[in-house]
Amino acid sequence: MKCQICSNENLHKFLSLGNHPPSDRFLKKEDLNKKEPTYPLEVSFCNNCKLVQLTHAVDPSILFTDSFVYTTSSSGELVKNFSELVSNLTEKFNLNSKDFAIDIGSNDGTLLSNYSKEIKVLGIDPSESAKLAIQKNIPTLREFFNEQTAKKVSVKQGKAKIITATNVFAHVKELDSFMKGIKELLAEKGVFVQESHYLADMISGMEYDSIYLEHLRYYSLKPLIKLFELYGLEVFDAERIPTHGGSLRVYVCKKNVYPVSENIAEIIKEEEKAGLYEKKTFDDFALKVKETKTKLMEILFSIKKQEKKIVGIGAPAKGNTLLNYCEIDSNILDYLAERESLKIGRFSPGMHLKVLDESNVFSDQPDYALLLAWNLKNIIVPKLKEKGFNGKFIIPNPVPHILE
Ligand SMILES: [Zn+2]
Numbered sequence: 001m002k003c004q005i006c007s008n009e010n011l012h013k014f015l016s017l018g019n020h021p022p023s024d025r026f027l028k029k030e031d032l033n034k035k036e037p038t039y040p041l042e043v044s045f046c047n048n049c050k051l052v053q054l055t056h057a058v059d060p061s062i063l064f065t066d067s068f069v070y071t072t073s074s075s076g077e078l079v080k081n082f083s084e085l086v087s088n089l090t091e092k093f094n095l096n097s098k099d100f101a102i103d104i105g106s107n108d109g110t111l112l113s114n115y116s117k118e119i120k121v122l123g124i125d126p127s128e129s130a131k132l133a134i135q136k137n138i139p140t141l142r143e144f145f146n147e148q149t150a151k152k153v154s155v156k157q158g159k160a161k162i163i164t165a166t167n168v169f170a171h172v173k174e175l176d177s178f179m180k181g182i183k184e185l186l187a188e189k190g191v192f193v194q195e196s197h198y199l200a201d202m203i204s205g206m207e208y209d210s211i212y213l214e215h216l217r218y219y220s221l222k223p224l225i226k227l228f229e230l231y232g233l234e235v236f237d238a239e240r241i242p243t244h245g246g247s248l249r250v251y252v253c254k255k256n257v258y259p260v261s262e263n264i265a266e267i268i269k270e271e272e273k274a275g276l277y278e279k280k281t282f283d284d285f286a287l288k289v290k291e292t293k294t295k296l297m298e299i300l301f302s303i304k305k306q307e308k309k310i311v312g313i314g315a316p317a318k319g320n321t322l323l324n325y326c327e328i329d330s331n332i333l334d335y336l337a338e339r340e341s342l343k344i345g346r347f348s349p350g351m352h353l354k355v356l357d358e359s360n361v362f363s364d365q366p367d368y369a370l371l372l373a374w375n376l377k378n379i380i381v382p383k384l385k386e387k388g389f390n391g392k393f394i395i396p397n398p399v400p401h402i403l404e
Contacts (some may be wrong), residue, residue, distance in 0.1 A: 001055045003046040004175060004217055005227045011044035013055060014282040015208070015289060016061040017325045022063045023212040023317035026355065027347035036349065037062070039213055043282075050277045051223035052199055054216050055146040058395065060144065060173050063214050071129050072110040074340055077376065079110060081243050082166070086114035089162055093191060094118055099161040102153070102185065104145045105168030107260075109133030122157065123147060146174055150181030159187040164215050166195040170217045179231045182252075192233070192252040194225070201246025204288060207375070208289045208325075208399035212246065220250060220276045221267045227240070228252050245375035293326050296400035300332050300370070303394075308367035310394070312336040313380060315343050315355050319372030322396055324350040332368065337361045362388045368402070370394045377403075 002009050019038040027036070042055045061304060072078050089095065097118040103111050106123025109132065115121050123133050123140035134142045143149050145165075172178045182192050197210050199220040208390045211218070225235045236258045237251040248267075253257075275281035303310060312319065312328075315336040322328070338344055339358045361369065361384065366376050369384070371377055374395050381393055383404065393403040 003049060003051060004053050004057075005051050005223055006046060006049040008048040009048050011046055011053075011055065012282070013042055013044045014073065014279070015043040015286040017041040017211060017289075017321065018124035020213060020321065021349040022058065023214060023349060024063075024318040025349045026315070027349065027352065028342045028346055032347060034354060035121070038350070041213060041325075043211060043218070045279055045282045046223075050217040050220060051227050052220070052282065054211075054213070054310050056213075057173050057216055058213050063171075071342065072107040072131065073132075076379070077243055078166075081241065082111040082112045085133065085164070085195075085249075086111065087321045089164075089191070091195070092117075092118065092162065093189075095161060096230055100109075100158055100187075100306075101129070101162040102164070104163065104165040105171075106109055106133060106138075106140060108132065108140035109136050109140065111164060113140050117244075120157070122153065124153075139246070140177055144174075145172075146177040147180040147184060148177075150184040154185050159190060160185050161187050161190050163190065163192045164194075165192070167197070167247075169194040170196040170219060171214050175227075175305050177375050179227070180232075183231050183233060183254075186233075186254065188254065190253065191258075193249065193251045194252070195241065195243065195247050197244045198240060198246045199246075199276060199293055200271060201240075201395045202278070204274065205245055205375075206288060206292060207245050207283075207318075208285075208292070209322040212321045214317065220271050221248065221250070221264070222271060222277065224248075224250055225264075226306070227343060232262070235264065238263050238267050240267075242268060286292065292397060294315075296394075296396050297326060298371060299394060299402065300328065301402055302367055304332060309334055309364070310368040310370055311361060311364070311366045312353065313361070313369045313371050313384070313393075314338060314373035314376075315341065315348060316373045320349055321349075321373065323348060327351070328370075329353070334364075334366060335360070337373070338367075365376075367391050368394055370396065372396070 020041045021036050021038050040056050044055050100120045102122050106125045107129045111123045119299045121235045130140050196219050199218045241247050260364045312333045335354045337358045343355045
């Protein structure tokens with residue numbers, strides 16, 4: 001396996017989380033007896049360009065087509081983030097009726113729905129969720145984004161002033177074709193904005209559960225700058241944002257179009273300080289991941305010894321990394337509870353935990369709730385208490401503990 005950015009063949013593998021099925025492949029009942037494909041979930045560090053990445057890339061048609069049941073509008077955090085992003089972009093880059101905005105991985109159209117009606121928009125997304133955007137009359141192309149798609153759009157509809165790719169840029173397997181597509185579609189003064197989960201937050205927050213098969217690269221700023229440089233593009237601004245437990249948003253343009261912000265040098269300095277360019281940081285992280293698993297399992301086993309009931313709260317993709325890595329099955333959790341989700345009625349990939357509607361938690365009153373979307377604990381815990389849940393909460397990361 002070569003580095004996904006610089007082609008270095010000498011990668012340092014520091015973490016192996018075992019074999020996992022795709023994290024969003026929630027199963028229907030009739031699929032439970034069929035063989036479930038699994039793939040090694042291993043992470044490497046490139047000492048040349050500093051990119052942290054998976055060593056095994058699964059075919060995207062397996063990962064992102066019929067099994068993908070995630071909808072952006074179900075996350076209050078993302079809804080707010082996108083509405084702020086679009087209003088900032090509109091102001092900062094003076095968007096008007098002549099402009100064209102594209103969202104790659106547009107899902108159910110939540111981001112695009114924030115643009116003023118006079119701005120022409122287009123979503124590009126092959127997933128099931130794209131059907132929801134089409135139902136809402138948001139123009140959407142149900143295809144993977146690549147050079148070919150970009151050429152087609154560019155000829156038919158023109159070049160884009162804004163291209164956004166949120167929580168998708170780390171998932172792209174054919175990176176070269178994707179990058180060429182961005183370059184092709186970007187207007188002279190166009191801006192490409194990408195948001196991805198941020199490596200600095202993953203390491204400091206022990207967010208190993210944000211590692212999953214769909215997520216091929218774990219970006220810090222330095223390798224991103226290098227990647228865009230390879231295609232004659234320039235990162236001219238960057239900022240840390242709170243989504244997904246900490247993300248990095250970067251702004252990219254054609255060379256020398258916008259002045260380079262001081263934020264860039266500042267973030268690079270922070271990354272150096274956090275050890276993100278050194279192998280040892282990742283070896284230490286891997287060690288701590290193992291310790292975290294041991295500690296969590298001690299908590300769960302001691303509760304089960306007392307014959308108490310535990311349910312999982314939420315069924316996010318990251319939850320499946322945690323469940324499968326720690327092997328938390330139906331002997332430990334009765335079910336996973338979700339709100340307004342297409343996942344309700346299905347079974348979690350790997351551990352085959354049933355996903356039920358959240359209302360079950362209030363009627364069953366299990367003794368403990370394991371918070372799988374633990375990055376949102378400050379929102380979820382008070383909400384569940386307010387709705388009448390009387391049990392205790394188990395927070396799995398960064399240090400597993402029972403919330404008193
Ligand atoms: Zn590299």
